[in-house]
Amino acid sequence: GAKAGQVAQTLLLAAPKALTASSLDAIARALYQRHDALRLRHICENGLWKAVYSAFHPGMINDAIGIEDLRGCAEEDRNARITRIRTQLEGSLTLQNGPLLRLVHILTSDTNMLAIALHPVIADGPTWRILLQDIEKAWQQISRGQEIKPDLKTSSLQQWSEFIHTHAKRDDIRSEQAYWLTQLHAPASLPSNSADTANHAPSTATITVALHEAYTKAWLTDCTDAYDTQPEALLLAGLMKAMKRWADIGTMRIDIEHHGRTSINARFDLSQTIGPLAHRYPIALDCTDAQS
DSSP states (O other), rough: OOOOOOEEEEEEEEEEEOHHHHHHHHEEEEEEEHHHHEEEEEEEEETTTEEOOOOOOOOHHHHHHHEEEEETTTTHHHHHHHHHHHHHHHTTTTTTTOSSSEEEEEOOOOOOEEEEOOOOTTOOHHHHHEEEEEEEHHHHHHHOOOOOOOOEEEEEEHHHHHHHHHTTSHHHHHHHHHHHHHHHOOOOOOSSSSTTOOOGGOOOOOOOOOHHHHHHHHHIIIHHHTTTHHHHHHHHHHHHHHHHHHOOEEEEEEEEEEOOOOOTTTTTOOOOOOOSSOEEEEEEEOSSSTTT
């Protein structure tokens, strides 16, 4: 299953009553046909992990799909069974042997559901969006009595990784190394509430703040036009000013994560590519100047 620190992601959707085992098989085959990343297997050699593509074989589909018949179960027992099914799904995803994706049709007395599980190595926001769109389109074609015709493939992870490996060796890219190392070594820790309190996940809290329409417009358009900047930069500026006011933090490193599907080369189209494309980079923010 997923390694420690990694959590598989599952989604439970209402499924059409007309969904059958053969339909689910056809949908899974269409997903494997379009997305090579589902065939990735990960091998650890000398402490280093590497990803390799496995040749497609029908057993991959058998491993990826399943049916759970809960008809006749009492509602309380059914809910507990569904929870166990989701837990079992998460544990059945493996890096070394796959699958990285599972689709399970859950039958109940009053409704049908489709449980979808993704291994964390490929489960990011864009991947979910792409796969759900593919599943919906495939079902629409099936319901019209048509053969599933997946959209064309976009650039593969292998093509992109080979390009990035070469791109990183360019002199102009290597010349930026010192700058990024400086960013990386900037302080990144937050103060604790007390000397006896550690900054661990159990001590965190979530605070939700919403902007009303006028502020949202000012953030997305008015301020970006006035200062010739991007909304993300304004968010970071606001975050740093809040850190300064809250804990008198003057400098701090923020790690920014990007979905990674904006290609830096016109030869590649990553808009519909699933998998571990997200990348993270550090930015050292400075608010020591009270006027900044």
